[in-house]
Structure formats: C-alpha cells, structure tokens
Amino acid sequence: MEQKNFGEFIKDQRMVFGYSLNELGKDLGCSAPYLCKLENGKEIPSSEMIKKLARVLEIDIGELSKMAAIIQIENMKTIPLEDKNAIISFYKVFKGETAQNKSRKVGGFK
Numbered sequence: 001m002e003q004k005n006f007g008e009f010i011k012d013q014r015m016v017f018g019y020s021l022n023e024l025g026k027d028l029g030c031s032a033p034y035l036c037k038l039e040n041g042k043e044i045p046s047s048e049m050i051k052k053l054a055r056v057l058e059i060d061i062g063e064l065s066k067m068a069a070i071i072q073i074e075n076m077k078t079i080p081l082e083d084k085n086a087i088i089s090f091y092k093v094f095k096g097e098t099a100q101n102k103s104r105k106v107g108g109f110k
Helices: 006-016 021-028 032-039 047-056 061-074 081-105
Strands: none
Touching (some): 006 032, 021 047, 047 061, 047 081, 061 081
C-alpha cells in the first residue's frame, strides 16, 4: 500500500470529519483556495498552519510535521531564505518540545 502524501492525508482527514474546504478554512482562519493548494501539493504549509491542522483535524503534530517536512525538503531549492529559517526554527522548537515530553515520561524529572 502506498503511503499518502501530506495533501492527500489532509484531504482524507477533512473528509472523515465531514468538512468542506470552506468550513475547514473558516475553522483554520484561511481560505478554501489555500487549502485546495495544500491538498494538491501546490502550497507549503507554515508551521502555524501545521499546528492548526493538527489541532482541528485531531492529528498527531509530530506525524503531520514529518509529512510536511518531506514537502519542504523536496522544495528547498525554491523556498526563500526567510522561509528556510522559519522551517529550521520550527524544527528546533519541535525537537525541544519532544525532548521535554520524553524527559517527563521517564519518572517525571528533567
């Protein structure tokens, strides 16, 4: 079975929850055309959009971030420098949060 890409996965989750593009866009604070571009792989999601999608569609943010990172890596040559820096910053924050969560699970001590 072929693994779904970010856009296909988002579309499937949207449909599971019964959202139209317009309804999901309203809940996320973005437009239906933008979501359509995300679903079709023609737009790269920001870290903020990844967080919103994860929250609204009840998706593990780690898994969603990994899927989005694949898009970002594939398109790295076309991404402006400021966006590359944003990706790196998001990754560092995410890795820090993950490390903190792991340390809490092991006996609750940092």
